[in-house]
Amino acid sequence: MALSAASSKAAVRADINVTPMIDVMLVLLIIFMIVTPAIMAGFTATVPRADNAEKRAEEPDEIRLGIDYKGQYFLDVGEGMRLITDENLPGRLGALYAQRTKDKILFLKVDQDVLMGRVQQAVEVARRSGVRVIDAIAEQKPIRREH
Numbered sequence: 001m002a003l004s005a006a007s008s009k010a011a012v013r014a015d016i017n018v019t020p021m022i023d024v025m026l027v028l029l030i031i032f033m034i035v036t037p038a039i040m041a042g043f044t045a046t047v048p049r050a051d052n053a054e055k056r057a058e059e060p061d062e063i064r065l066g067i068d069y070k071g072q073y074f075l076d077v078g079e080g081m082r083l084i085t086d087e088n089l090p091g092r093l094g095a096l097y098a099q100r101t102k103d104k105i106l107f108l109k110v111d112q113d114v115l116m117g118r119v120q121q122a123v124e125v126a127r128r129s130g131v132r133v134i135d136a137i138a139e140q141k142p143i144r145r146e147h
Helices: 002-007 019-041 090-100 116-128
Strands: 044-046 063-069 073-076 083-084 107-110 133-136
Touching: 063 090, 063 116, 073 090, 090 116, 107 116
Parallel strands: 044 133, 063 107, 107 133
Antiparallel strands: 063 073, 073 083
């Protein structure tokens, strides 16, 4: 009787059930297909050419972010450039752009000796703070005249 009870139980199968794994992979694939274009299209940077830079007056309601040769941030919201720490920049930009309804443009002026990584940090902070377009401020190169 003991033999018949043991033989009536089903044998343990050691097969891997891949159906749940395939389901998870398909869900992740769909999520990445939806999120990736949104990330890529969410930010625009407009960089003017310095050879023929357009000269125009600064508007009082423009927000300007400067980075000096030391990599320090300076923020100008119509009161002149004022030093702002790395820790305070995201909160300040977030507050400024949360209340803006007209445009979400940031004007960026960077010293020529600043490392590109520092500029990328500023662009990332601006993007997270609600900035939709970044315009670069450039000065006109001196025109070289031959005699």
